[in-house]
Amino acid sequence: MRLAARMQKLAPYLFAELDRKKREAQERGLDVISLTIGDPDLPTPAGIVEAGQRALAEPANHRYPAYAGSQAFRAAAARWMKRRYNVELDPEREIVALIGTKEGIFHLPFALMDPGDVALVPDPGYPVYSIATRLIGGEVHWLPLREENGFLPDLAGIPGEVARRARVLWVNYPNNPTAAVADEGFFRRTVEFCRQRGILLAVDSAYSEIAFDDYRAPTALQIPGGKDIAVEFHSLSKTYSMCGWRVGFAAGCPEVISALARLKSNMDSGVFGAVQQAAVAAMDAWPAHLPEVVDVYRRRRDALVEELRRAGLDPPNPRATFYIWLKIPGGDDTAFAAELVEKTGVLVAPGSGFGPSGKGFVRMSLTVPEDRLREAGRRMGEFLSRK
Structure with missing residues (x-):
């Protein structure tokens, strides 16, 4: 079946591709910690x-x-x-x-x-x-x-x-x-x-x-x-x-x-x-539930930033959103993300998926529990220590 020419402009959606990589890692038996999509794990009030x-x-x-x-x-x-x-x-x-x-x-x-x-x-x-x-x-x-x-x-x-x-x-x-x-x-x-x-x-x-x-x-x-x-x-x-x-x-x-x-x-x-x-x-x-929600993300932010700094990285301490935008060593964010999930089960979003200037960064979402964020940070530290 011939598709419209405009479909040539439509690459697979970034987060659909990351979902596919998550499934592949899970099928290999890895304990996957996905820090990719910004999908809150907290329930609707x-x-x-x-x-x-x-x-x-x-x-x-x-x-x-x-x-x-x-x-x-x-x-x-x-x-x-x-x-x-x-x-x-x-x-x-x-x-x-x-x-x-x-x-x-x-x-x-x-x-x-x-x-x-x-x-x-x-x-x-x-x-x-x-x-x-x-x-x-x-x-x-x-x-x-x-x-x-x-x-x-x-x-x-x-x-x-x-x-x-x-x-x-x-x-x-x-x-x-x-x-x-x-x-x-x-x-x-x-x-x-x-x-x-x-x-x-x-x-x-x-x-x-x-x-x-x-x-x-x-x-x-x-x-x-x-x-x-x-x-x-x-x-x-x-x-x-x-x-x-x-x-x-x-x-x-x-x-x-x-x-x-x-x-x-x-x-x-x-x-x-x-x-x-x-x-x-x-x-x-609004804003009845908001302080509690923001406090959860603030604690998660602090936990992940602490673990990343312990791993020798230099993450920012963001004032908003539930993301960490992290500059990674080596500059090849796509290769870094692929190797990270293969070796550790930690899945992050390559910065270049958000545009050319995202090269050299990865995005990490805070939409998983604090203990899993700390574990992700520890795994990244071990991964970097072996490189």
Whole structure:
């Protein structure tokens, strides 16, 4: 069967490949500690689960949901944005429900870009930004995130011709995979950069609530003029341990929100109503469970950093997300990760899977219990001592 030419642009998804390597290692009898995908092992809080269970029994939820999200869901998202950021949003015009933010991020280029248009994409970054751009025939212009610049993009270094053709600038702070953070000043500069050039600022805020040491993530929508030029993606997956529920929302520029909703109405049938009701319970309960969750990840961060330093490595002590972005000896992250899992059963994500500038790094997720993180660190130490 002949497949579409666009499939040639679609390599196997990074985390699907890592899942395959995990299965292969387990089949060889290894005790695998997978620190790859950011899938929280903590359960969804009981009150959210109970709200979802009650909603399952409601016959109204057995029918098609509203395409853009129920009024109750969008109103809850607006209330959450007001409480969290003091940002006023119109739930009808400035919010759309998503089947998880991955779906919305993937669909945005289809609503915004034509073939030949440019997307400004962080490197390293979440792979979906570049994958979706290429599938619609757009061009990716990488914005290297360098350690010496705090893993922030150098907007002044973007060539003028590239900026003139750009339709969207992707930013993601707190950042995946580097765990870097940005302050309000960064968002002010970025909003102004996009406003002057007519570029949409697309902000992936999936990790906004997983923050330590008094860091509090800002939003582009609180910057004057931000709602005119920015769309922000908020996920319930990380904050509420709801990855499997598949729910989130996009908020911001009404014109883009309307276009995204129109596109989605032709491509999917919305978020299951019971899931939306559980999400309403989650957002309205915020931040009740959050300190406990953040404390778990903080203890895990400290444990893994301690073991890695004991192994002679120099990991950062991130202020947000549940990732460690680790520079590895030798510089070949793909070979390092392959040998590490083969010799020790510890599986990490090669940095080059997130973009060319990820070479020489690996990403380690804190979504396994503390004792397993310490064991992973010890195994890495033994592995390095034998090299």
